[in-house]
Amino acid sequence: MYTLETLKQRLKEIEQMGYIPTHRSGPTGIGKTLEDLLGINENNIAGADLGDLGELKSCRNNQTSMITLFTKSPKPPRVNGILLNTYGYVDPRRDSRKILHSTVSGTSYNTVNGTPYGFKVEVVGDRLYLKSNFPQQVTAYWEKEDLKKAFEKKLPKLIFVKANCKGTGRNEEFHFVEAYQLSGFSFKNFEELINRGIIKIDIRIGQYPDGRTHDHGTAFRIMNNQIHLCFAHRIKLL
DNA sequence: GGTACCTGGAT
DNA sequence: CATCCAGGTAC
DSSP states (O other): OOOHHHHHHHHHHHHHTOOEEOSSSSTTHHHHHHHHHHTOOOOOOSSOTTGGGOEEEEEETTOOOEEEEEEOOOBSTTHHHHHHHHHOEEOTTTOSSEEEEEEEOSSSOOOOTTSSOOEEEEEETTEEEEEEOSSSOOOOEEEHHHHHHHHHHHOSEEEEEEEEEESOGGGOEEEEEEEEEEEOOOHHHHHHHHHTTSSEEEEEEEEOTTSOEEEOOOEEEEEGGGGGGTOSEEEEOO
């Protein structure tokens, strides 16, 4: 495991390697490539990759995208499948099973797939409810306590690495050029940012290439250019 | 084999 | 800004 100093050294080595071919095609290639370079085994453990140093995040420079803080499915169990069946729509490119992608805010209802209907998130007591204005209602919610646990597992600190990129698909390459350790993000602040619509809840249910349903996980996300709103402190590592 | 996590986007 | 989307694994 790294210390802050050995991590800084390794990041410098990686920077000096220049452009590095992606280890996986598609959006997730940058994260997989960086994990490999740092010797982190791919995992789906709900915890910080770098232990006390924080959770590892990476993104491409000059591109606007959202950072996933953590994923947490709503309750009750398997309700994502019900949401998919109830509100999903057929992917016109595949014309098979339903998919459901929707970025939900705390401030107002969104719209889903060109319909007049959508979702918003609303705090009621100890829960966050996924509310909808669709004619058909489904009850889905998160316990604040569950979110607090997920939050505290991953987000006390965060290692944020940026790369210049060129090429596309399997031929994409990354030059990791900038890195920070961010800290000082409280759950109270997290709740506040959800209420203000800064942190959004992203429902991401798509399909595998063979047409099977692929739930990428319901994510709590923020635009990468607003990540500074979460953390009080920042240390430059590269 | 479905569910719930991991890693990230384009327009 | 919002709407809609991507490739992986453990169990």
